[in-house]
Amino acid sequence: MRNICIDLGGTNIKAGIIENDQLLYSCSAPSMSDQSFLKVVLVLEELIDQLLEKTKTQIDSIGGIGLCMPGIVDVDNNRVLAINAKHEEAIQFDFNGWANTTYQLPIVMENDARTALVGEWQQGEGRGTDDIVMMTLGTGIGGAAMINGKLLHGKHYQAGCLGGHFTVDINGSQCNCGNIGCVESQSASWRLPSLIEETPGGKELLKQESTIDFKRLFDLTREGNQVAKNVVENIMKVWSAGIVNMIHAYDPDRVIVSGGIMNSKDIILPFMQEWVDKYAWTANHRVEVKASIDTENIALWGINYLVNEKINQQVNDSV
Amino acid sequence: MRNICIDLGGTNIKAGIIENDQLLYSCSAPSMSDQSFLKVVLVLEELIDQLLEKTKTQIDSIGGIGLCMPGIVDVDNNRVLAINAKHEEAIQFDFNGWANTTYQLPIVMENDARTALVGEWQQGEGRGTDDIVMMTLGTGIGGAAMINGKLLHGKHYQAGCLGGHFTVDINGSQCNCGNIGCVESQSASWRLPSLIEETPGGKELLKQESTIDFKRLFDLTREGNQVAKNVVENIMKVWSAGIVNMIHAYDPDRVIVSGGIMNSKDIILPFMQEWVDKYAWTANHRVEVKASIDTENIALWGINYLVNEKINQQVNDSV
Structure with a gap:
């Protein structure tokens, strides 16, 4: 058919x-x-x-x-x-x-985050397990959760989708969702200029670069720029804390992270996996962090x- | 039977x-x-x-x-x-x-947090809805989640139970679960002395009081003690951010909070409800916060x- x-x-x-x-x-x-x-x-x-x-x-x-x-x-x-x-x-x-x-x-x-999860489950990095959490890093941050091969929806169809709006910094900024200190408001691309500005040396970096986006930040990090590295690490901490919260919420075997930003998975994935290994509460198992397949x-x-x-x-x- | x-x-x-x-x-x-x-x-x-x-x-x-x-x-x-x-x-x-x-x-x-949720659903404050989140405030902080009348378990039986170990303060303290800035490590009774000490005027308060627990803190708050009030408010913020995270994770109609501490529900519940009304992302509904029935x-x-x-x-x- x-x-x-x-x-x-x-x-x-x-x-x-x-x-x-x-x-x-x-x-x-x-x-x-x-x-x-x-x-x-x-x-x-x-x-x-x-x-x-x-x-x-x-x-x-x-x-x-x-x-x-x-x-x-x-x-x-x-x-x-x-x-x-x-x-x-x-x-x-x-x-x-x-x-x-x-x-x-x-x-x-x-x-669409839920269908991306199902796509990964059937054809991508989710193959081999029925317990998956997805985190989508884009302009906003979204997500989805699958437990025992079933997408989680919740009463009002919101369950699993709001991982970007878990508070991870109670002293953080107001998010455009209305909540405070969300994963999104502490790390999304729309917050990038202020996140750089708040980092020591960040104002100078902003002056040097006419436009700065995640790609440029990761390139600068690879070139050894310490300010860029600090900004990137603070942001990766926020993403990783968000992932640990998703793991604690939905108890998956695997976390799949998607978004154009994962072009820098050489830097991002090892950081996330190390954070998850160190901080996620898992009784008798290990949760793997994978990048979405590139399609x-x-x-x-x-x-x-x-x-x-x-x-x-x-x-x-x-x- | x-x-x-x-x-x-x-x-x-x-x-x-x-x-x-x-x-x-x-x-x-x-x-x-x-x-x-x-x-x-x-x-x-x-x-x-x-x-x-x-x-x-x-x-x-x-x-x-x-x-x-x-x-x-x-x-x-x-x-x-x-x-x-x-x-x-x-x-x-x-x-x-x-x-x-x-x-x-x-x-x-x-x-036991899951059975408490089922008990509330059948005989207590959960009656009338099948979508409930429970938060248990005790020595530790636990929880449980029910979606469409079914307890959420997850692959490794952890789902719903680890709401006390969502990171809400990425710059916070190490929790005894290994994670950092958990709801529990930022608010549980075992952290009380250091939480008071970190509050301006807290050291003096600790000197005045030979022993201080949550009950005494809430009593002092009712008596108008400003330091106690500040400590209590900081802790209630952490609990409330934890509740918003549970709402964003599981999409319930109702949150039930249990624990001996809810003897002070006159102070706690209005604070939590106001926080949830203000910060929880709910498209077309309102999530109620209730105290567990006292049994x-x-x-x-x-x-x-x-x-x-x-x-x-x-x-x-x-x-």
């Missing part, structure tokens, strides 16, 4: 058609998050047309549509309950109605798995 | 016989945690004899034995995997063999529920 899989990000929309774990074709478009959501839906429809056409697929041979996106997703009713800034109108959108009316197909929706398609694999799971479940329920 | 329910604490062992949610009789004994665990088991047997005798119950009319205790409990195999300091020999003890050989009965085991028997109710659940499940499995 072929599924249409869509990863609706804040910057790009990626769409793919998957059959028996083979990605037959994929395409993408800007997500136009400054436009009305109805326009975004038109883009989705164009991408779907393209998938069907390029793979010569009739719509009636499609099993279902899978759609993942940021925000809090009610996976039982396919509604977006909350989403930060981008695609806010998605909260009002009737995804079930759209998939049913336009394509006569069922739709499966999920938060843009991981969330597509994840949502494809969830579509198949739902279709199989409905078949079983009707037997 | 009558069940034998035992709460094996670090200080006392409480035992009760429960039928249809009626506690028919209960008794207790010191837990002798400095003695060999085989001696502790003899005490358990004496308590069970007493329960049977006083309620004129034949052993063959008992459904099962429920036993809760601190530590990491493998609830699938009824083994204690780890336990702090007290009753360490329980790790080697064969509870299934004991219950089967001595009483020809099944045994159900669980961590020593809550864990007995909880373990009784779990024994009945297991027996019913076995009946269903065999149909």
